[in-house]
Structure formats: structure tokens, C-alpha cells
Amino acid sequence: MKRLRVIHIDFEKTWRGGQQQLYWLVEGLDKKGHENFVVCAPAGRLSQKLSSANLKFFEVGMLFELDPLAIFKTRAIIDKVKPDILHLHSAHAHFIGLAAAMFSRHKPKLVSSRRVDFHIKSLWKYKNADRIIAISLGVKRVLLSDGIPDDKISVVYSGVDLSRFSNTQGEYLYNEFGIDRNSRVVGIVASLAPHKDHKTFLRAAAIISKKLPGTxxxxxxxxxxxxxxxxxxxxxxISDSVIFTGFRQDVPQILRIFDVFILSSYLEGLCTSVIDAMTSGVPVVATDVGGVGELVKNGFNGFLVPPGKPELLAERACEILKDEDMRLKFSQNAKIHSADFSKEKMIEGTEKVYTNLL
Structure with missing residues (x-):
């Protein structure tokens, strides 16, 4: 296989699912012998992680989406590196990356990642890409409905590091969080962002608390x-029953003490936190949005409900919490199904997209 040279662009300063996928992708492609360069925000968490791993990156500041200086600097990087592929990973990366490629002397193939299932606001950004990677069939359906041709879209599922979840123990967390070991634990792992709809989660929690006190x-x-x-x-x-943990590095350990994972989002591309829960053997009750239905199979490893329905989330969660045989069956099935969503499969799928373009 030809050794590829790839520039990845992501200007997000936070560390969310997209940045984790990018980091694993660059790390994995690097191990396969491909040359990778990441263009990212200065002093962000992504640049810190890349630096710690001795992966190559350029820091480019972006004050606003049409920032001409950021376009100029990115164009200079493209002409210097001369990549085979320019991969745009985040919403803010698209305009800068496309404009820089338009004005550069070197013309790489353009790949764009789409991680959300809401409709495209700026269609031209995606129509100018040579290939769009949708992270689920749900995202692909939205792209098709927005007029993107089918032959421009490849589905590559986001992946997780399955090894992080083997032989983990969360016993210490009962003391840290002040939870009785006999208590039922229900949780969500997600950034506190509007589309995650934590208020619906909390309304469901209030209902569960009445039906199953002590949860x-x-x-x-x-x-x-x-x-x-x-x-x-x-x-x-329900303040006494709810614990806000903040950002945590020990998510695999935290998931070990969950009895049920609830996802309350009204928008999702795929949701790797659900994959994390499945890998940990946690039954999932989730809203049927985006690609979530490709992860949670109704009555197999959890339940799906419509978004914005806290009473249904609570009803299904209580059903699992009251039936230990069901919980164990869903737990075993979740572990089996999660094997289809490894970071290795994500890396291989993305590599295949690149090579098919050249």
C-alpha cells in the first residue's frame, strides 16, 4: 500500500468525541506508516495530546470562521507539506480548509467528516468535498436528504478503545461519590451541551426516584x-440523588458501577459514550435519534424511545432495574455488539476511504 501523507484540520479547543476520534485516527495511521500532520488551535487540549504523543501538528489561531489569516497560514502549510489528502474534521475546519485548498498551488483530495444528524446549513462546504465520511447510517440519511449524492458518502463508524474497558474496577467510586453499594445507579456520560437534553434525563430521574427510592x-x-x-x-x-461529577478521565471505571445508562439526546451522530457503555456491559435506554438505533437494538441490549419523553425513559429504565435476568441478558448482548465498533475498524475504514480516492 502506498504511504499516504495526510493533513487533518480541527480547530476545536475542547476535547469531545470528535477530537478523540481524530487523535486515535492519527495515532493509528502513524503506526501503519502513513505521514500525518494536524492543523489545530493553539494551546488546546488536542495540541497538548498530540505533543505528548510526539505526533506532528501545526498550531493556527482562528478568530472567526472567515479569518483570512488562518486561511493564509493553512494554505502555506498545504503547499509546504503537499498532502495526498486534506481531511476536515470539525465544523470550524470546513471553511478554512476549503478556502485554503482553493488558493493553494498543491491540490489534495478533500475529505470531510460529518458527525451530527441535523441538516446542513452551508451546503457548498460539503458539495466541494471529494468524499464525506458519515459516522452512521443516520447521518448519511440526513446528508442524502440535503442533496449530497450517494456516491460521495462513505459510512465509517466512530470507534472506541475496547482495551480500556477490560479488567477495570470501580469499587473506589462508591466511597468517592458517597453511594451505598446496594443502591441502583443510573447515569449518563456526555458533555453538558443543549442537544444532549440533560433536562429530560433529570425529569426521567425524578420519575425513577419515585418508583425506585434510593436510586x-x-x-x-x-x-x-x-x-x-x-x-x-x-x-x-432530586438534588440529594444526583451527582454531577464534572469531566472525568476514569470513565471505564465509572461505567462499572452503572446499572443502566440513559441517553436523552434529541440530536446525535452516533454517540461513542453509548459504545463505551455497551463495552462495559451496561444496558442502555436511549432516544432513537441519528445513528443511536444502529447501536441499541430494542429488546436485545437495551431500549429505544422517542426524544423528549422522560416518562418513557423512566419506564424502560425501571423495567431493567426491576428484572435482574433482563439486565444480565442485555449486559451480555451489549458486550458482544460493541465489538463491531472498535477504533481499529474506524482507522481501517478511514484508510480505505483515502486509498479509494487516489
């Missing part, structure tokens, strides 16, 4: 909505 709820993740959500939990009278 504890973990909200794992951080974001600007935290103070608002803490107040909302108080207004529902």
Missing part, C-alpha cells in the same frame, strides 16, 4: 450548562 444518578461530563442543570435538579427535588 442514585450520575451525570458525567462538563459544560456551560452545569449551573443551570444543578438548579433544575433542585427544582425537581
Amino acid at each position: 442514585r444518578f450520575l451525570i458525567v461530563g462538563d459544560g456551560n450548562l452545569k449551573s443551570d442543570l444543578i438548579k433544575y435538579a433542585a427544582s425537581l427535588g
Whole structure:
């Protein structure tokens, strides 16, 4: 196989699912002998991770989406590196990357990742790509409905590091969070962003608390909505049952103490946190949005419900919590199904997209 030279662009300063996928992709392609360069925001978490792993990157500041200086600097990097592939990973990367490629002397093939299932606002960004990677069939359906030709779209599922979840123990967390070991634990792992709809999760938690007193709820993740959500939990009278953990590095250990994982999102591309839960053997009750239905099989490893229905989330969660045989069956099935969503498969699938373009 030809050795590829790839520039990846992601200007996000935060560390979310997309940045984790990019990091694993670059790390994996590097091990396969391909040459990778990442263009990213200065002093962001992505650049810190890349630096720690001795992976190549350029820091380019972007003040706004049409920032001409960022376009100029990115164009210079393209002409210097002369990549085979220019892969645009984030929403903010698209305009800068496309404009830089348009004005550069060297003309790489353009690949764009689409990780969300809402409709495209700027269609030209995607129509100018040579290939669009959708992270689920759900995302592909939205792209098709927005007028993107089928032959321009490849589905490559996001992956997780399955090895992170083997032989993990979460016993220490009962003491840290002040949870009785006999308590039922229901949780969500997600950034505190509007589309994750944590208020629906909290409304479901309030219903579960009435039906199954003593249940504890973990909200794992951080974001600007935290103070608002803490107040909302108080207004529902469940503050004593809900623990906001903030951002955590020990998610595999935290998932070990979950009895049920609830996803309350009204928009999703795929949701790698659901894959994490499945890998940990945690039954999932999730909203049927985006590609989530490709992960959660109704009555096999969990349940799907429509978005914005806290009473249905609560009903299905209680069904699992009350039936130990069901919970164990879903747990075993979740582990089996999660093997289809490894980071290795994501790396191989992306590599295939690149090679098929050249």
C-alpha cells in the first residue's frame, strides 16, 4: 500500500468525541506508516495530546470562521507539506480548509467528516468535498436528504478503545461519590451541551426516584450548562440523588458501577459514550435519534424511545432495574455488539476511504 501523507484540520479547543476520534485516527495511521500532520488551535487540549504523543501538528489561531489569516497560514502549510489528502474534521475546519485548498498551488483530495444528524446549513462546504465520511447510517440519511449524492458518502463508524474497558474496577467510586453499594445507579456520560437534553434525563430521574427510592444518578461530563442543570435538579427535588461529577478521565471505571445508562439526546451522530457503555456491559435506554438505533437494538441490549419523553425513559429504565435476568441478558448482548465498533475498524475504514480516492 502506498504511504499516504495526510493533513487533518480541527480547530476545536475542547476535547469531545470528535477530537478523540481524530487523535486515535492519527495515532493509528502513524503506526501503519502513513505521514500525518494536524492543523489545530493553539494551546488546546488536542495540541497538548498530540505533543505528548510526539505526533506532528501545526498550531493556527482562528478568530472567526472567515479569518483570512488562518486561511493564509493553512494554505502555506498545504503547499509546504503537499498532502495526498486534506481531511476536515470539525465544523470550524470546513471553511478554512476549503478556502485554503482553493488558493493553494498543491491540490489534495478533500475529505470531510460529518458527525451530527441535523441538516446542513452551508451546503457548498460539503458539495466541494471529494468524499464525506458519515459516522452512521443516520447521518448519511440526513446528508442524502440535503442533496449530497450517494456516491460521495462513505459510512465509517466512530470507534472506541475496547482495551480500556477490560479488567477495570470501580469499587473506589462508591466511597468517592458517597453511594451505598446496594443502591441502583443510573447515569449518563456526555458533555453538558443543549442537544444532549440533560433536562429530560433529570425529569426521567425524578420519575425513577419515585418508583425506585434510593436510586442514585450520575451525570458525567462538563459544560456551560452545569449551573443551570444543578438548579433544575433542585427544582425537581432530586438534588440529594444526583451527582454531577464534572469531566472525568476514569470513565471505564465509572461505567462499572452503572446499572443502566440513559441517553436523552434529541440530536446525535452516533454517540461513542453509548459504545463505551455497551463495552462495559451496561444496558442502555436511549432516544432513537441519528445513528443511536444502529447501536441499541430494542429488546436485545437495551431500549429505544422517542426524544423528549422522560416518562418513557423512566419506564424502560425501571423495567431493567426491576428484572435482574433482563439486565444480565442485555449486559451480555451489549458486550458482544460493541465489538463491531472498535477504533481499529474506524482507522481501517478511514484508510480505505483515502486509498479509494487516489
